[in-house]
Amino acid sequence: MTGSLETVIHLFFFSKKLPERWKELLAGKILGLLYTVSLIYFPVIILSILLWLSLTGFQSTGDELLRLFWIVLGYFVYFFIICIVCILVSAVSKTSRESLIKLISIWLLFIVIMPRTAQAFGAYLHPAPSKIDFDTRVENELLKTGDSHNPDDIHYKAIKDSLLQTYKVKTVEELPFNYSGYIMAEGEKISAGIYNTYWKKQLEIYEKQNNVNQYLSYVNPFLSIKNLSMALTGSDFNSYTSYQEQVEVYRYQLAQLMNKLQMENISNKKQKADEKPYTISSDHWKQMPDFQYRFIERKNLFRNEVVSIISLIIWVVGLLFFIHYVSKKIKI
Incomplete structure (x- = not known):
């Protein structure tokens, strides 16, 4: 575009209406650059x-x-913004x-x-505890609730007496049920509640x-498309927390199922040293379905990324208005 300015100086003598057509010249340059980008972008896509x-078996x-x-459309809009910026800077x-x-x-x-x-x-504005600090706080809180492995613990002794x-x-x-399984279920309930809090x-x-x-995506379209594409591919912060919540629910249900099986199928009678250990049939494990991750629904996804979407729209509209303004201010 900068090179075109030198050419326009010579062409000016042949067309005195040229300064009035800067808008068309800028638009043509932008569309030409976007076309060049598309020749690379769409084949790669x-x-x-x-x-x-092929990796999913076409399923x-x-x-x-x-x-x-939405990913393809989002990146096309992003490249459109880049093309406008490049031409305007050059102009x-x-x-x-x-x-x-x-x-x-x-x-x-x-x-x-x-x-x-x-x-x-x-991280500076909102410092978070380190993993060691987090684990220490959880551990200290757990110690306050008692130790299920200690028969003399006040909390669990009260449960036993009750x-x-x-x-x-x-x-x-x-x-009429396995006491150890009951205590483990109670301990799991307490520890999971503290950890989740x-x-x-x-x-x-x-x-x-x-x-x-x-919020910085309002001034940087790269952050907007980055956040939006991460959300659409399930690799953003909200997807991360959603996955952890689903895994924790599944883990808790599995642990409580194991405790329930012990309560219902393991005898309270103490075994002798030469006796075969108590076991549970593997058929019981079929009661627990495999873990199935559920992606965030699209309507919730777009609600979470409304800032990124609005940011891209503002950039496109704002740059188009800026083109109109610049086309009137450029002087030869």
């Missing part, structure tokens, strides 16, 4: 789609195909060298510096850190 379909779901469509630059320096500076700022700074700034009184027996061996507090801090990155 097509090859990527074919590779992905992709409708939801996956829609996510793919307001006096030489090709000046234009190149400006574009490299923009690239360093938007692609390298800002994404890293956003993460560091978010069970003996309820069933009107003198020893745990006389209970502290983990939710930790997630609230991470969410505040992530919000810094989200």
